[in-house]
Amino acid sequence: MLHFTNHxxxxxxxxxxxxxxxxxxxxxYQESFRxxxxxxxxxxxxxxxxxxxxxxxxxSPNNRIIVSVMD
Numbered sequence: 001m002l003h004f005t006n007h008x009x010x011x012x013x014x015x016x017x018x019x020x021x022x023x024x025x026x027x028x029y030q031e032s033f034r035x036x037x038x039x040x041x042x043x044x045x046x047x048x049x050x051x052x053x054x055x056x057x058x059x060s061p062n063n064r065i066i067v068s069v070m071d
Contacts, residue, residue, distance in 0.1 A: 002026075003065045017052070017069050025052045026064075039067055 004012075004019070012018070025044035035041045035055065042054045050071055057065040 001063055003063070005065060005067060008066045008068055011069055015069070015071055017071065021052065022054055022066060022069060025054050026056075029054075 002023070012022075026042055029042040029044045031043045033041050037057075040056045040058055042056065044052045044054070046052070053070050054066065055068040057067050059065065
């Protein structure tokens with residue numbers, strides 16, 4: 001299950017990123033790495049070349065908290 005923090009909801013609105021784009025990015029990412037605070041970073045690059053970075057706190061495989069998102 002995905003949970004969206006208030007912070008990420010504000011960043012999504014500010015940057016014009018939809019919940020569906022985040023779900024698609026997590027399903028189809030091309031690279032990932034562990035970042036600050038042990039959060040996972042997933043990078044999805046659209047065919048147009050735009051990169052979407054999704055930062056996730058993974059409490060368990062079935063419980064993921066979306067912390068931030070940027071393009």
